[in-house]
Amino acid sequence: MATQDILNFVFIGASFALYIGIAVWARAGSTKEFYVAGGGVPPLANGMATAADWMSAASFISLAGIISFIGRDGAAYLMGWTGGYVMLAMCLAPYLRKFGKFTVPDFVGDRYYSDTARLIAVVCTIIISFTYVAGQMRGVGIVFSRFLHVDINTGVILGMAIVFFYAVLGGMKGITYTQVAQYVVLILAFTVPALFLSFQITGHILPQTGLGAALADGQSVLATLDGLSTELGFAEYTAGKKSTLDMFFLTAALMCGTAGLPHVIVRFFTVPTVKDARSSAGWALMFIAILYTAIPGVAAFGKYNLINTVNGADKTGTAYSEMPTWFKNWENSGLIGWKDYNGDGKVQYAAGKAFEGKGKPAFVGGVDDESARGQYGERLTTNHFESNKPVGNAPFANEIYVDRDIMVLANPEIASLPGWVIALVAAGAVAAALSTAAGLLLVISTAISHDLMKKVVNPNITDKQELMYARLAAIVAICIAGYFGINPPGFVAIVVALAFGLAASSFFPAIIMGIFMKRMNSQGAIAGMVVGLGSTMAYIIYFKFMGGTKDELFMGISPEGFGTVGMILNFITAIIVSSMTPPPPAEIQAIVEDIRIPRGAGEAHDH
Amino acid sequence: MSLTPEKAQAYWKENIRIILSYLAVWFVVSYGCGILFIEQLNAIPFFGFKLGFWFAQQGSIFVFCGLIVAYAISMNKLDEKYDVHE
Numbered sequence: 232m233a234t235q236d237i238l239n240f241v242f243i244g245a246s247f248a249l250y251i252g253i254a255v256w257a258r259a260g261s262t263k264e265f266y267v268a269g270g271g272v273p274p275l276a277n278g279m280a281t282a283a284d285w286m287s288a289a290s291f292i293s294l295a296g297i298i299s300f301i302g303r304d305g306a307a308y309l310m311g312w313t314g315g316y317v318m319l320a321m322c323l324a325p326y327l328r329k330f331g332k333f334t335v336p337d338f339v340g341d342r343y344y345s346d347t348a349r350l351i352a353v354v355c356t357i358i359i360s361f362t363y364v365a366g367q368m369r370g371v372g373i374v375f376s377r378f379l380h381v382d383i384n385t386g387v388i389l390g391m392a393i394v395f396f397y398a399v400l401g402g403m404k405g406i407t408y409t410q411v412a413q414y415v416v417l418i419l420a421f422t423v424p425a426l427f428l429s430f431q432i433t434g435h436i437l438p439q440t441g442l443g444a445a446l447a448d449g450q451s452v453l454a455t456l457d458g459l460s461t462e463l464g465f466a467e468y469t470a471g472k473k474s475t476l477d478m479f480f481l482t483a484a485l486m487c488g489t490a491g492l493p494h495v496i497v498r499f500f501t502v503p504t505v506k507d508a509r510s511s512a513g514w515a516l517m518f519i520a521i522l523y524t525a526i527p528g529v530a531a532f533g534k535y536n537l538i539n540t541v542n543g544a545d546k547t548g549t550a551y552s553e554m555p556t557w558f559k560n561w562e563n564s565g566l567i568g569w570k571d572y573n574g575d576g577k578v579q580y581a582a583g584k585a586f587e588g589k590g591k592p593a594f595v596g597g598v599d600d601e602s603a604r605g606q607y608g609e610r611l612t613t614n615h616f617e618s619n620k621p622v623g624n625a626p627f628a629n630e631i632y633v634d635r636d637i638m639v640l641a642n643p644e645i646a647s648l649p650g651w652v653i654a655l656v657a658a659g660a661v662a663a664a665l666s667t668a669a670g671l672l673l674v675i676s677t678a679i680s681h682d683l684m685k686k687v688v689n690p691n692i693t694d695k696q697e698l699m700y701a702r703l704a705a706i707v708a709i710c711i712a713g714y715f716g717i718n719p720p721g722f723v724a725i726v727v728a729l730a731f732g733l734a735a736s737s738f739f740p741a742i743i744m745g746i747f748m749k750r751m752n753s754q755g756a757i758a759g760m761v762v763g764l765g766s767t768m769a770y771i772i773y774f775k776f777m778g779g780t781k782d783e784l785f786m787g788i789s790p791e792g793f794g795t796v797g798m799i800l801n802f803i804t805a806i807i808v809s810s811m812t813p814p815p816p817a818e819i820q821a822i823v824e825d826i827r828i829p830r831g832a833g834e835a836h837d838h
Numbered sequence: 839m840s841l842t843p844e845k846a847q848a849y850w851k852e853n854i855r856i857i858l859s860y861l862a863v864w865f866v867v868s869y870g871c872g873i874l875f876i877e878q879l880n881a882i883p884f885f886g887f888k889l890g891f892w893f894a895q896q897g898s899i900f901v902f903c904g905l906i907v908a909y910a911i912s913m914n915k916l917d918e919k920y921d922v923h924e
Contacts, residue, residue, distance in 0.1 A: 298895075306894035310868045313899045317864045320906045321857045325913075439896060443886030451886040469891045471876065478873050486868075504924045509913055513906040520899050527895040827850050828841060830922040 235650050239378045242654035243661055247393055249412055250665075254397030254405045262697050265402030266333040266677050272407055272501040278514025280410035281498045283417065283666035285312075285489075285519060287363075288370030291417060291663035296635025298530035299537075302460075302468040305530065307478055311485025313516060313523050318490040320512035324499040326746045328508035329826045333500060334674075335493040335738060336682040342745040343753040344819055346687055351760050355737045356493045356678045359730045360671045361711070363494075367668035368716025371661060377564055377640065378657035387716040390665060391709050398669045398676075399705045403501060406669045413662035418521055420659020423652055424642040425525045428532050431646055438528025452531055459538050462546070464582030464625030468531070474787050484794035488731030491739030494670040497677075505829035533638035536645055541580040541631065548577030548627065551607040557644035562610055563601050566634035568592025569609050572619045573627065576607055582622040583629040587614040592632050672712065676705035732771055732790070736763035736797025744805055749823045755809025763801030767794055841922060849920045856912050860905050867893060867901045 259265040272280070290312070298305030330338055336356060340349025368387050375386025397405045425438045433452060435441035445451050450458075456468040466472055473481070489495065498515075499508045540558070543549040551569065558578075561567045569578050570585055570592070584590040595603035595611040603611040619628035640660075643652040680701035685692060692700070737760045744751040744759075773779045774790040788796065814820075825831075841849070871879055872894035879890035887896075917923035 303891055303894060306872055306891075309895055310872055310898050313902050314864065314868050317861070317902050317905055321860060321909055440885070442896070443884075443892070445886060453887060453891070469880070469888055475873060479869060482868065482873060506910075506914060506917070506924060509906075509910040513903070513910050516906055517903050520903050524896050524899050824846065827853070828846060828922050829917055830841075830924055832924065 235653060236380065238650045238654040239657045242651070242658040243379065246412075246416055246658045246662060250393065250409045251396055253408045253412060254401045257401045257405045257408050259400070259402035259404045259698075262333075262681070262694050262701065264404045265698055265701050266681065267497070267500045268402075268404040268407045270331075270501060271503055274502050274507040274511035275514050276407065276411050277498060277502050277507075277511040279414040279518055280407045281495065281511070281515035282518035282522075283410040283414035283662070284498060284670040285495060285515070285667070286417065286522060286663055287667040288367055288374070288660065288664035290522065291421060291660055292370070292374075292636045292639050295526045295529040295533060296638035298527060299534040299638045300635055301472070302466070303471050304473045304478065305527075307473075307481045307485060309523055309526065311482045312489055313519060314482070315486040315489025316512055316516040316519070318486065319495070319499075320509060320516070322746070323490055323496065323742055324508045324512050325505045325829065326826045327496060327742070328499050328502065329505050329829060329832045330822075331500070331832055333497075334677050334682055335496050335742070336678060337686075338745065339738070339741055339756075340682070340686065342819065342822065343741075343751075343756045344816065345753040345757065348741075348753055348757050348760070349682060349686060351757065351764075352738070352741075353678050353682045355733055355760075355764065356682075357675055359492065359733050360494060360675045360678075361708075361715070363730045364668050364671040364675070364708075364712045365715035365719065367664045367671065368712050369719050370664040371668070372716055374657065374660040374664060378654075378660075384717045387713055390661075390668070390716070391713040394665060394669050394672060395706065395709050398672050398709070399702050402701065403497075403673055406673055407501060409669070410666045413666040414518060416655075416662040417659040417666070418518070420655045420657075420662070421522055421639070422525060424646055424648060424656060425529050427646045427648055427652075428536075428642055429528055432532050432535065438525045438532070442528040442531055452535060456531055456535055459535070462625070463538070463542075463580070464622035468534070473789075477787055477789055477792055480788045480795040481792035484735045484792045484798075485731055487735035487739045487798055488794055489734075491734035491737070491742065492730070493678075493734075493738065494667075494674045496738075496742075497674060498670075503832075505832045529642065530638060533642070533645075537633060537637075538580060540645075541578050546626070548575070548579035548630075550577050551609055552576075554578060555645075557641045560644065561634075561637055561641055565592075565594060565598035566637055566640070568594070568612055568632040570612055570615045570619075570630055571605075571607070571609070572615070572630050579627045579630045580633075581625040581627055581629045583619070583625075585615070585619065585629045585632050586612065587616055590632060591634075668712065672705055672708045675708040676701050679704040679708075729768075729771055732767045732794030732797065733764060735794035736767040736801055740798055740801040740805065744802070746823070746826065749820050750809060750814055751805060752809045752812055752815045754812040755805040755807075758808040759801040759805030762804040763797040766800050767797030770797075841920070845920060849916070849922065852916055853913070856909065856916065860909050860912075864902065864905055868898045872898050 263269055336349050336352035339352040371390030372383040372386035375381050376383045397409050426436055429438040429441035430436050433441035433444035435444045453469055460468050502508050502511050586592045592612040593614040605611050621628045684700050685697050741756050770793045771790045876890035880888035882889040884892050
């Protein structure tokens with residue numbers, strides 16, 4: 232076994248031992264501990280746990296790469312996934328904390344005095360959380376296979392086992408404190424290589440300021456990237472490609488979706504008071520911002536570095552034999568592919584696809600068979616074009632495929648950092664995926680044991696029985712999530728569109744109106760949720776599954792951004808329907824009065 | 839709780855006013871500076887960035903953090919003023 236593999240094993244193994252240790256220490260003894268950690272989590276710890284809960288495998292591994300390749304428009308994700316916390320802090324968290332139950336369906340069901348509303352909320356919670364968790368389990372498998380060289384499926388099963396241990400045993404209490412540890416691991420793993428990379432390229436330690444710094448030749452990083460991009464046939468890095476309207480709707484859908492995601496909202500039920508809910512949202516966003524403000528830097532440095540390494544100082548390409556080791560390592564993993572179209576033995580990177588179909592290389596013998604080699608020692612591929620022409624005014628045709636995840640995964644090697652940093656990145660990526668998976672699985676198990684079993688099916692079960700159902704549901708949920716991780720259904724690719732669209736068009740308006748409009752009644756809220764949910768799902772399914780084309784888009788709004796339209800329809804429908812139906816009963820109006828005043832939140836109470 | 843309905847009403851009104859004023863800033867930096875007026879702002883250089891690009895990819899996130907902190911402080915003061923703190 233290579234030294235690097237041993238280091239990876241040690242780091243990932245040590246982090247697992249830590250998580251299991253915490254799980255044993257924080258076992259849950261009652262439903263209240265299982266659902267909301269007893270309502271006694273300090274705001275700072277909850278902020279860290281929320282940040283880890285929130286930042287998934289996608290934030291950690293993929294987001295920098297996405298921004299690297301799409302440039303300025305990536306801002307929709309950066310602003311969308313942080314701006315939602317401002318709404319969460321001001322418009323949802325404090326009042327939901329005062330309401331003081333365990334789940335989002337609890338609030339929707341009680342506030343709208345209707346089991347129909349509760350059931351819609353349960354179904355939405357389960358759909359949103361399962362679409363999301365399937366991607367996380369897959370993420371765990373991929374990280375294991377890349378860093379430990381085990382089969383992806385073995386990786387998924389390992390991930391399931393570890394989540395099983397602390398989510399089933401510890402419930403929210405176990406999850407909260409493991410998430411605190413996972414936050415520390417993942418933030419170190421992301422920032423250490425980012426600081427080195429920034430320093431090497433710009434002389435600035437912080438990637439936040441390094442992004443605006445000047446390079447050795449006096450030109451700024453971004454201006455250099457703009458120049459390099461246009462020379463190679465790409466659009467300028469700092470120019471927008473999406474329409475303003477589409478950017479607006481996409482950002483809004485991601486923001487409102489963030490504020491409406493059940494696994495994020497439920498974290499604010501775990502702090503002692505309303506005041507703590509507010510400050511904890513502040514801590515959460517600050518902890519998230521450490522990563523999110525470093526990402527644009529990492530994205531730009533990664534792109535700059537990729538262009539320079541591949542095309543070389545004379546901008547004509549670099550001979551394959553002289554490519555750095557990281558390039559060949561990741562080619563072996565299948566994340567990079569090269570086809571020498573012009574037969575000069577040099578690797579060249581420019582705009583355009585290098586491989587047929589989706590642009591990903593199909594390796595001879597499959598991804599794992601690294602034996603088929605061409606004349607320079609490169610891996611052979613099957614899906615190349617007959618000939619490949621330069622795009623626009625680019626000096627040559629693109630010859631490589633680079634997976635977006637490279638921008639984070641290969642950073643330590645690009646910056647020539649020691650092996651332990653690579654091992655740390657591996658542990659960080661696993662932490663990011665596991666922390667989010669655990670949070671989602673808990674929400675699913677709670678929705679089943681509490682909202683379905685206790686509130687609808689059989690209200691007479693004891694606390695002990697309910698806790699047993701919660702653990703059983705968690706076990707079943709882990710198995711289903713694992714199954715989706717091993718056999719990823721086609722919809723994993725549209726997780727973002729679906730989960731955020733559904734949260735923005737269903738929960739977000741229902742909760743906002745529940746707090747800010749005393750007059751909103753159950754008829755209005757139910758009609759609104761049905762219309763919002765139905766329209767958003769129909770739009771996403773039509774354009775993602777049924778082959779809807781670009782020119783059929785409603786006002787050019789992409790499916791990912793349609794949640795905003797669904798949300799607006801939800802608000803309008805709810806207001807119209809409620810104005811034609813009787814106001815909610817006096818005791819419901821009294822609840823609304825009560826949640827608006829902070830005093831008396833005490834602990835999350837049982838019913 | 840000894841809060842009269844009138845006082846509760848007044849507290850809620852002030853709460854709404856605070857939220858709306860912070861959300862106005864939130865909207866201006868993200869949707870305004872980062873999306874709607876990004877091209878105009880990009881004409882202004884800012885520490886090696888184009889200003890609109892900086893707001894879109896970094897600046898707005900810093901402002902978001904500041905907004906939640908300011909909101910939490912304002913609300914703590916308001917809670918004490920109306921004696922509804924814990």
